[in-house]
Amino acid sequence: MQRIxxxxxxxxxxxxxxxxxGHGVPALASDQAAFEVAYDAGQAARKxxxxxxxxxxxxxxMLSDAKKLAEKSDFEAAIAxxxxxxxxxxxxxxxxxxEEKVWMDAVLK
Amino acid sequence: xxxxxxxxxxxxxxxxxxxxSVSLAGSPEEDREAFQNFYKERFPNTPFEDFANGIYSIxxxxxxxxxxxxxxxxxxxxxxxxxALFHKKFANGKGFADCFPDYETGVRQNYPHWDPKRGEVVTxxxxxxxxxxxxxxxxxxxxxxxxxxISAYLAxxxxxxxIDVKVPKDDPRALAAYxxxxxxxxxxxxxxxxxxxxxxxxxxxxKLRSDLLSPALGQVSHFPVYxxxxxxxxxxxxxxxxxxxxxxxxxxxxxxRQYRNLEYFHTYMSNGxxxxxxxxxx
Numbered sequence: 001m002q003r004i005x006x007x008x009x010x011x012x013x014x015x016x017x018x019x020x021x022g023h024g025v026p027a028l029a030s031d032q033a034a035f036e037v038a039y040d041a042g043q044a045a046r047k048x049x050x051x052x053x054x055x056x057x058x059x060x061x062m063l064s065d066a067k068k069l070a071e072k073s074d075f076e077a078a079i080a081x082x083x084x085x086x087x088x089x090x091x092x093x094x095x096x097x098x099e100e101k102v103w104m105d106a107v108l109k
Numbered sequence: 110x111x112x113x114x115x116x117x118x119x120x121x122x123x124x125x126x127x128x129x130s131v132s133l134a135g136s137p138e139e140d141r142e143a144f145q146n147f148y149k150e151r152f153p154n155t156p157f158e159d160f161a162n163g164i165y166s167i168x169x170x171x172x173x174x175x176x177x178x179x180x181x182x183x184x185x186x187x188x189x190x191x192x193a194l195f196h197k198k199f200a201n202g203k204g205f206a207d208c209f210p211d212y213e214t215g216v217r218q219n220y221p222h223w224d225p226k227r228g229e230v231v232t233x234x235x236x237x238x239x240x241x242x243x244x245x246x247x248x249x250x251x252x253x254x255x256x257x258x259i260s261a262y263l264a265x266x267x268x269x270x271x272i273d274v275k276v277p278k279d280d281p282r283a284l285a286a287y288x289x290x291x292x293x294x295x296x297x298x299x300x301x302x303x304x305x306x307x308x309x310x311x312x313x314x315x316k317l318r319s320d321l322l323s324p325a326l327g328q329v330s331h332f333p334v335y336x337x338x339x340x341x342x343x344x345x346x347x348x349x350x351x352x353x354x355x356x357x358x359x360x361x362x363x364x365x366r367q368y369r370n371l372e373y374f375h376t377y378m379s380n381g382x383x384x385x386x387x388x389x390x391x
């Protein structure tokens with residue numbers, strides 16, 4: 001159930017965004033949709049980093065803080081924070097890929 | 110990413126097929142020798158045995174404070190609590206002594222070890238919970254509390270035994286677990302991009318803010334540890350978690366496969382050091 005609604009949300013959100021931009025519906029709906037896109041992307045990046053053992057300490061909290069900001073309708077800050085979380089996730093994956101090649105250089109011989 | 114994995118898998122299988130001769134990696138024994146020699150050269154005034162005392166093996170002033178602390182060690186209460194818990198009977202009439210029949214003369218030196226039936230590294234703390242579960246009891250929380258106290262009691266009874274972790278040659282999965290722990294130890298993590306080795310190998314003996322960084326050699330000998338900061342005894346994996354988080358990496362769960370394999374490698378590097386737990390720390 002949760003998964004279906006998540007998927008729906010992901011499918012509908014960009015549409016909403018386009019719709020909102022074209023028709024000038026209340027700002028709230030488009031902001032919320034834009035936040036959800038950013039938030040989902042942040043979560044996906046965090047999970048990708050965790051899957052290779054390189055999640056960073058604060059990413060989860062950044063995402064939950066972003067959610068709280070969105071609940072208070074501070075969408076600009078919420079989206080910025082979600083995007084920072086996404087960047088952390090991406091950097092974690094880059095770190096993992098890099099370390100896979102170089103960790104052995106540090107081994108005492 | 111996928112091709113890298115496939116390549117790695119191919120490398121690993123050729124390694125397993127042709128043996129260490131085609132590998133770039135050292136054997137556990139070669140690793141241990143290089144590791145220990147590094148510290149012997151870096152801290153020439155520290156006798157080998159004394160690395161069991163962590164930072165106090167390399168710093169006179171801190172050692173004096175610590176020796177005063179050791180006159181009335183805080184962890185004694187935890188050992189007593191652990192003793193009482195250890196001897197409490199289970200609902201089925203059995204007890205921990207049935208799982209650890211040699212506890213009086215020490216059992217901690219047998220951990221961590223490779224368990225071929227489970228295909229996993231078994232640590233002292235996991236063994237305590239396995240004992241509970243096998244007897245229909247609820248497992249205890251890792252990190253602190255009753256489990257750390259039982260572990261402290263068993264560590265105390267095991268004092269003086271020599272660390273002698275083995276990586277059985279007849280089971281390639283054991284070597285894979287060791288290699289996994291070794292890789293973890295040297296892999297940089299977190300926002301600050303540090304590995305365990307960044308601090309405890311390559312900058313050991315130097316200061317990080319007000320902390321002196323201990324040599325990794327001997328670090329495992331005195332766990333669980335009573336820390337003033339914790340106001341209690343805590344397990345090795347609790348410390349691992351703290352060290353991961355201080356470089357702003359997410360920590361792993363205590364007794365996760367990652368931390369058990371890390372402990373396997375980390376403890377192997379201290380083979381030859383005597384157990385002296387529980388320890389007292391700031």
